[in-house]
Amino acid sequence: xxxxxxxxxxxxxxxxxxxxxxxxxxxxxxxxxxxxxxxxxxxxxxxxxxxxxxxxxxxxxxxxxxxxxxxxxxxxxxxxxxxxxxxxxxxxxxxxxxxxxxxxxxxxxxxxxxxxxxxxxxxxxxxxxxxxxxxxxxxxxxxxxxxxxxxxxxxxxxxxxxxxxxxxxxxxxxxxxxxxxx
Amino acid sequence: xxxxxxxxxxxxxxxxxxxxxxxxxxxxxxxxxxxxxxxxxxxxxxxxxxxxxxxxxxxxxxxxxxxxxxxxxxxxxxxxxxxxxxxxxxxxxxxxxxxxxxxxxxxxxxxxxxxxxxxxxxxxxxxxxxxxxxxxxxxxxxxxxxxxxxxxxxxxxxxxxxxxxxxxxxxxxxxxxxxxxxxxxxxxxxxxxxxxxxxxxxxxxxxxxxxxxxxxxxxxxxxxxxxxxxxxxxxxxxxxxxxxxxxxxxxxxxxxxxxxxxxxxxxxxxxxxxxxxxxxxxxxxxxxxxxxxxxxxxxxxxxxxxxxxxxxxxxxxxxxxxxxxxxxxxxxxxxxxxxxxxxxxxxxxxxxxxxxxxxxxxxxxxxxxxxxxxxxxxxxxxxxxxxxxxxxxxxxxxxxxxxxxxxxxxxxxxxxxxxxxxxxxxxxxxxxxxxxxxxxxxxxxxxxxxxxxxxxxxxxxxxxxxxxxxxxxxxxxxxxxxxxxxxxxxxxxxxxxxxxxxxxxxxxxxxxxxxxxxxxxxxxxxxxxxxxxxxxxxxxxxxxxxxxxxxxxxxxxxxxxxxxxxxxxxxxxxxxxxxxxxxxxxxx
Numbered sequence: 156x157x158x159x160x161x162x163x164x165x166x167x168x169x170x171x172x173x174x175x176x177x178x179x180x181x182x183x184x185x186x187x188x189x190x191x192x193x194x195x196x197x198x199x200x201x202x203x204x205x206x207x208x209x210x211x212x213x214x215x216x217x218x219x220x221x222x223x224x225x226x227x228x229x230x231x232x233x234x235x236x237x238x239x240x241x242x243x244x245x246x247x248x249x250x251x252x253x254x255x256x257x258x259x260x261x262x263x264x265x266x267x268x269x270x271x272x273x274x275x276x277x278x279x280x281x282x283x284x285x286x287x288x289x290x291x292x293x294x295x296x297x298x299x300x301x302x303x304x305x306x307x308x309x310x311x312x313x314x315x316x317x318x319x320x321x322x323x324x325x326x327x328x329x330x331x332x333x334x335x336x337x
Numbered sequence: 338x339x340x341x342x343x344x345x346x347x348x349x350x351x352x353x354x355x356x357x358x359x360x361x362x363x364x365x366x367x368x369x370x371x372x373x374x375x376x377x378x379x380x381x382x383x384x385x386x387x388x389x390x391x392x393x394x395x396x397x398x399x400x401x402x403x404x405x406x407x408x409x410x411x412x413x414x415x416x417x418x419x420x421x422x423x424x425x426x427x428x429x430x431x432x433x434x435x436x437x438x439x440x441x442x443x444x445x446x447x448x449x450x451x452x453x454x455x456x457x458x459x460x461x462x463x464x465x466x467x468x469x470x471x472x473x474x475x476x477x478x479x480x481x482x483x484x485x486x487x488x489x490x491x492x493x494x495x496x497x498x499x500x501x502x503x504x505x506x507x508x509x510x511x512x513x514x515x516x517x518x519x520x521x522x523x524x525x526x527x528x529x530x531x532x533x534x535x536x537x538x539x540x541x542x543x544x545x546x547x548x549x550x551x552x553x554x555x556x557x558x559x560x561x562x563x564x565x566x567x568x569x570x571x572x573x574x575x576x577x578x579x580x581x582x583x584x585x586x587x588x589x590x591x592x593x594x595x596x597x598x599x600x601x602x603x604x605x606x607x608x609x610x611x612x613x614x615x616x617x618x619x620x621x622x623x624x625x626x627x628x629x630x631x632x633x634x635x636x637x638x639x640x641x642x643x644x645x646x647x648x649x650x651x652x653x654x655x656x657x658x659x660x661x662x663x664x665x666x667x668x669x670x671x672x673x674x675x676x677x678x679x680x681x682x683x684x685x686x687x688x689x690x691x692x693x694x695x696x697x698x699x700x701x702x703x704x705x706x707x708x709x710x711x712x713x714x715x716x717x718x719x720x721x722x723x724x725x726x727x728x729x730x731x732x733x734x735x736x737x738x739x740x741x742x743x744x745x746x747x748x749x750x751x752x753x754x755x756x757x758x759x760x761x762x763x764x765x766x767x768x769x770x771x772x773x774x775x776x777x778x779x780x781x782x783x784x785x786x787x788x789x790x791x792x793x794x795x796x797x798x799x800x801x802x803x804x805x806x807x808x809x810x811x812x813x814x815x816x817x818x819x820x821x822x823x824x825x826x827x828x829x830x831x832x833x834x835x836x837x838x839x840x841x842x843x844x845x846x847x848x849x850x851x852x853x854x855x856x857x858x859x860x861x862x863x864x865x866x867x868x869x870x871x872x873x874x875x876x877x878x879x880x881x882x883x884x885x886x887x888x889x890x891x892x893x894x895x896x897x898x899x900x901x902x903x904x905x906x907x908x909x910x911x912x913x914x915x916x917x918x919x920x921x922x923x924x925x
Contacts, residue, residue: 160830164623165899167630185469190461197462228649235646241466241486 170226174203176258176328178247178336179237183209183217187242191219194240200225200233204260204303204325216244220327222251222303247328247336255331261324262306263288264297268317276316280309341507344473344499345374348437351480352381354513357408359384359399359777361392365412366452367439370504372410384777384806387798389416391770393423394796397432398774401757402732404557406433406487407774413439414452417498418459422764424494425463429761430580431555433492435483436464442502443471456498465493473506481513491644492555525660526645532668534656535615536676538637542613544691545573548596551580551760552618552642554753556662560584561753563666564617570673572688574695576604578619579745579760587749593695594704597625598896599742602703602905603695605894608633609902610694616640618662621651622761631901641665703894703907704746713863715740715815715886719747719787722813725870732775732784734758736768736792739821739892744787766795769812773799776808783811783874790816790843790883800853803879811873812881817888818843825891830898846883855879 181187188207195202203222210218223233230248237246249256266276273295277285283299283306290296299309303326310321330336342350348371352360361384364372375383386392389411396407407427411420417438427434441450457469466486468479479497487495539545547568553560561584568575568591575585576596585592594601596608608614614636619625621640626632629651638654640647641662648657658665706716719740733748734757735741741758750756757775759767768786776784786793793814803810815821823838850857856876860869860883873880893908 161898162826163898164626164628167628185471186457186461189458193461228653232646232650235648239465239644239646 170228172224172226173230174222174224174251175230175233176249176251176256176326177221177223177233177237178249178328179219179221180244180246181217181219181240182242182244183215184242187217188219190240190242191221191237194236195221195223195233198232198236200229206325206327220325222326245336249328256328257331258302258326258328259300260303260306260326261298261300262310263322264299264310264313264318265294265320266297266313266317267294267319269293272317276313276318279312279316283309339509342510343370343374343507344470344476344504345370346377347473347476347508347510348480348499348504349374349378349381350510351477351484351513352408353378355406355481355484357381357406360408360410361386361395361399361774362410363387363389363392363412363416365414365416365439367413367441367501368410368416368437368499368504369439370501371437371439371499383410384773384802386770386773386802388796389419390422390766391773391796391799391802393420393434393436394426394764394767394770395774395777395799395802396434396436397423397427397430397767398734398757398771399778400427400432400434400774401554401771402754402775403778404754405778406435406484406492409434409436411436411438412452413441413456414454416452417456418454421459421463422762424460424496426759426762426764426767427494428463428465430759431492431551432494433487434494435487436460436494436496438496438498439504440469440498440500443500444502446500456496460496463494464496467496467498469498470500470503473503473508476503476508477510491552491642491647525664527658527660527665527668529668529672531656531658532665532672535639535658535669536672538613538639538656539571539573539615539673542637543687544607544611544636544694545571545613545615545688546593546607546611547573547575547615547617548578548608548619549575549581549584549617550578550619552662553581553584554618556618556643558753560618560663560666563663563670567666567670567673570670573615574607574692576600576607578622578625579758581619582745582756583750583753586751588751595745596902597622598627599746599892599894600896601746602701602894602907603698605896605902605905606698607695611636614638616642616654617666618642620647623651624760626651627896628899628901633902701907701911703905703911705910706890706893706908707910708863709887710863713860713866713884713886715817715884715890716743716747717863718813718815718860718866718884718886719743721866721870722785722787723748725867726783726785726874730782731755732757732772732779732782734768734771734775734784734786736786736788736795737763737765737822738789738792739817739825739890740787740789740792740815742822742892743815748787765789765792767792769793769796769810770799770802772810772812773803773806773808776803776810777806784809785811785813788812788814789821790814790818790846791820791840794844797849800850800855800879800881804854808879809877810879812879813873814846814881814883815886816843816846816883817886817890819888821890822892828891846881850879850881853879853881855881857881857883859883859885861885
């Protein structure tokens with residue numbers, strides 16, 4: 156190895172990256188999202204997807220769901236750094252493979268074509284709770300809810316069925332059973 | 338009907354309730370209502386700086402030497418952006434600052450108004466938290482919360498951005514005592530079980546070491562007293578980071594000196610070879626650890642810190658104790674005494690070999706340098722400064738570079754809060770304004786800024802502040818005409834290509850001092866050094882001391898980049914010896 160000229164150490168071996176879903180309960184106040192997102196960009200963490208909305212109007216609480224990838228060390232830091240932010244109340248951390256947690260994303264597909272084509276498209280979506288939100292004789296807007304990779308796949312498959320536009324949300328998460336996350 | 342107060346009045350009422358005596362600031366259009374109100378509050382003294390960065394660093398010096406939060410007042414736009422360096426510096430070194438900035442009136446925010454900038458956006462990554470006050474009714478709560486956030490847990494800077502119309506608007510004021518106590522995030526999360534585990538580790542260790550940091554200083558003077566007791570009780574060796582200097586007496590035999598990139602040979606080797614490493618209030622900074630993979634490979638590691646996110650951030654530890662250093666040490670000492678484990682006695686046998694090894698390392702005398710009677714060696718200058726000031730309670734600040742490391746190596750601190758240096762951010766230009774803040778907080782004490790001639794020029798204008806307020810700070814410049822640390826790296830790693838590290842046109846510092854209205858002293862020969870230093874100490878005015886030192890001197894020992902602790906580069910004396918004996922640089 157060449158002699159280092161840097162005043163900084165060379166990077167050491169990294170462990171394997173994992174995908175996690177981080178759920179953050181925050182005060183719904185001005186710039187709270189930029190605090191959370193800024194923490195991620197400032198410290199070089201990834202954001203794969205993001206979903207945020209107020210969930211408790213009375214207590215003024217929003218719930219932010221972030222899908223991220225990182226080594227176990229990085230994931231631990233993400234959780235601890237988030238907890239230090241003043242408007243953050245609690246932080247949940249789940250592995251994507253966690254069987255105790257449900258993850259869902261929603262997508263809207265605009266399909267253009269004749270009725271037969273639209274029917275085919277709708278049929279292709281049948282496993283993902285398709286709902287027609289708008290229909291004309293040459294177009295339809297189909298809503299599905301599914302996992303990220305399923306939506307990825309559908310978006311690819313529907314290309315041949317007249318898909319011209321896709322809009323999708325980030326993942327939202329909830330634990331199974333009667334327990335809630337504390 | 339209750340009396341109504343303007344936003345500007347509320348700012349001062351909050352400052353008074355927070356027992357603020359000094360604020361460092363610079364006026365401007367968007368803070369004029371607050372400045373207008375200043376005359377009505379005689380308990381609060383305003384120190385007018387010459388540049389907002391100076392206000393920030395002065396407030397840092399004030400905070401670090403007094404233990405109280407530093408308060409900064411600046412205007413919108415350039416006032417706020419100028420203070421960003423100081424906020425970042427305070428964030429890195431965990432210094433409690435409350436910065437109040439003016440902002441354009443609410444209805445103009447977002448219109449690119451005159452002197453408008455997105456202050457909360459710009460300062461978000463360099464503060465613990467910040468607020469834009471959009472409603473006069475929030476002002477009081479936010480002001481008090483700002484002090485709470487800045488001073489609780491791991492301290493740090495906060496910023497409150499107040500639009501001009503909010504400073505004029507009126508509302509009621511409720512005294513703090515009646516206000517509901519603001520909820521603090523719980524600081525102590527450790528359990529007795531963890532303390533017990535620590536004590537088991539301590540009793541089993543045969544090569545233990547304490548590695549202490551700025552957290553001990555931040556925890557308050559009590560923490561240093563408790564630390565001294567714990568170290569005496571255990572008989573373990575102790576080393577300190579740059580920021581932790583002073584929390585344990587620098588001249589005590591159990592103290593191995595500073596560790597890290599320019600730490601002593603014995604401290605770094607002890608860190609590498611130890612079997613128990615107890616980190617108290619330090620953060621495994623990259624200047625400390627060197628190569629992570631080979632950092633202290635054989636040790637069990639304990640980390641005591643108030644900030645849970647410091648744990649396992651860089652170095653995976655075996656036992657984490659989250660809490661205030663004072664409380665953790667208190668519990669540890671109490672448990673030690675209760676269990677009647679007099680480690681000093683029972684462990685003496687066990688760790689006596691360890692001490693023998695340490696003494697062997699000590700014989701290297703790694704801070705040694707080849708002195709000269711023709712030219713002033715910078716290390717010698719710091720040593721003389723120490724010898725001539727150690728009989729009084731002296732406060733030292735520094736700029737950043739070689740002089741900073743020499744000061745850390747050769748000035749022995751005996752008390753906490755006496756050493757103010759920019760460690761995390763490494764801000765050249767920190768020391769002069771910081772010295773001003775220190776002198777404001779400690780009016781009758783000797784305050785010396787050990788400086789380099791390149792650093793000092795970055796915030797030179799603040800000497801004018803020192804003159805205005807009769808602050809007799811001493812600027813002790815180790816003048817080698819180079820950006821010394823840059824020059825050193827270029828010599829060692831870039832084939833002596835001294836690219837842009839030489840200052841071609843330096844001012845005459847003595848004349849400069851006179852122009853500002855203070856005293857200038859120059860020393861060029863070793864034999865005149867003591868006399869001139871005495872002269873500097875005895876002048877009751879700000880002094881700029883231009884100490885001409887050897888331009889070629891390098892700061893040793895050092896850990897070259899990418900190397901572990903046990904592969905240090907020692908000074909020229911040792912390098913010579915090694916050459917003669919042909920042993921290379923293989924050590925012990």
